[in-house]
Amino acid sequence: MGGPDAVYRALVDERRRIVLSVLRRHHTVPLPDLAESVAESEFDEDVAAISGESIRDVYMSLYHTHVPLLEAADLVRYEQADDVVAWTGATEDRLSAARDRVDALLDD
Template structure:
């Protein structure tokens, strides 16, 4: 096999690690499926990473900026306000409620603050 057939060698290791974890009898099939569904979206994964990085309350606008930075690889000064607004709205309406419902994040709507919960 040529090296080009496996551009990301860590991927196979990661999948093997996950499969070993799945062999543990503690988690139900539904729990596993729910976890994969939550992690399937890159924006949700980025938000979780942002919250793990700061490990404290962050305003949702600041979290949206950081997610946009990580999505694009650009500094915040090189990202349009429209892009940050789009990220904010998708976090607010879609991704954040899912993560709050799962018990991973807490959200204070009155203060527009996101906080790690069980991260």
């Protein structure tokens, strides 16, 4: 399990925050569907209006970069055999702990 710095590193990127937002609502999402949801959010368009190439690029970045980083921070679980990304039992706790540490900085 990654420490607090792994969680902060994961939250730096907007694409990863979108992934977490989608997973918070749906808990388990096939990676192709997740790529479509991320693309819709980033392009502010319905998936039908986004090129297949753009969606493929989002998928590839999720597969190669973003999901592995989120998994290393113990924020998601990726099942390669099913190509599914899931919110873990620890996700909410790890995000809440990160928020509490930031709040503590503001309270000092």
